[in-house]
Amino acid sequence: MQHVLVVGATSAVAQAFIRERARRGERLTLVARSAERLSPIAADARVRGAAEVVTHVLELTDVSAPAAVLETVAQAPVMAALIAHGSLTDSARAEDDAAYLAQELTVNMTSACLWAQALAVHMANHGGGTLAVISSVAGDRGRGSNHAYGAAKAGLTAFCSGLRARMRQRSVHVLTVKPGFIDTPMTAHVERKGVLWASAEQIARGIDQAMIRRRDVVYLPGFWRLIMTVVRLLPEPLFKRLRF
Ligand SMILES: NC(=O)c1ccc[n+]([C@@H]2O[C@H](COP(=O)([O-])OP(=O)(O)OC[C@H]3O[C@@H](n4cnc5c(N)ncnc54)[C@H](OP(=O)(O)O)[C@@H]3O)[C@@H](O)[C@H]2O)c1
Numbered sequence: 001m002q003h004v005l006v007v008g009a010t011s012a013v014a015q016a017f018i019r020e021r022a023r024r025g026e027r028l029t030l031v032a033r034s035a036e037r038l039s040p041i042a043a044d045a046r047v048r049g050a051a052e053v054v055t056h057v058l059e060l061t062d063v064s065a066p067a068a069v070l071e072t073v074a075q076a077p078v079m080a081a082l083i084a085h086g087s088l089t090d091s092a093r094a095e096d097d098a099a100y101l102a103q104e105l106t107v108n109m110t111s112a113c114l115w116a117q118a119l120a121v122h123m124a125n126h127g128g129g130t131l132a133v134i135s136s137v138a139g140d141r142g143r144g145s146n147h148a149y150g151a152a153k154a155g156l157t158a159f160c161s162g163l164r165a166r167m168r169q170r171s172v173h174v175l176t177v178k179p180g181f182i183d184t185p186m187t188a189h190v191e192r193k194g195v196l197w198a199s200a201e202q203i204a205r206g207i208d209q210a211m212i213r214r215r216d217v218v219y220l221p222g223f224w225r226l227i228m229t230v231v232r233l234l235p236e237p238l239f240k241r242l243r244f
Contacts, residue, residue: 005078009032009038010034011086015200018045020205021208023048029055030042033058035055065111080131083133086107086108089101091144091148108153109151116133132210137227139151139156140154140157161176175210206221
């Protein structure tokens, strides 16, 4: 039976992932910042068949948070993990509010890197495992409409790439997940959602399959690989003029 840990367990994508893992009867450790939001998710996982569900409520951005959680799982080491928390930064506010910008970069990059680092070492010390980290296609190229969010995800993607190489011979597989648009609370403000949009369930299924297949980097849905190839190839003088 796998012991799976999910950071940012209240995210819509994480919830879909948890439902699937619960159905398989796995042991789950769920980590989030809100007890009120986490409690029904844990209850639902128990009803669906999870072997055991343990919850941790703490500030995910606290540097001591990963160690505090991992200390508690020494008896049943984590073999698979998903890091899912993130915040879609308001680029206009970030222009004038330095504290907000710093907090957003911390949530989207630094804290995710700290969790990834701690989980990778934990797995390496306990026989290996698979670590999936949700980055974004936004990290493939900095855009004017989401410069801070994109930069944080770019940093996270690069961190995961290096971590994957460092952990290669220590039986830890690091998967970087790059979703495109997902219909979740994060994007609830977007009124018109077209053909490029995916559901949280679709993305969770893609993550699950990529973990099983031990993929390194996965675009979800897969057509985003082609879109981002074109986006990366656009010359900068043209790219900086685009309003997207
Ligand atoms: N939605 C998209 O279009 C899209 C596209 C590409 C990548 N992604 C990435 O996919 C992942 C999952 O997002 P989602 O779409 O499932 O969004 P979501 O349902 O809105 O979930 C966001 C998660 O991040 C947590 N979070 C937000 N700010 C936080 C903070 N300051 N400290 C700690 N936790 C915080 C939320 O916790 P609370 O429940 O407590 O608020 C929630 O668990 C994120 O990494 C996101 O960047 C999303």
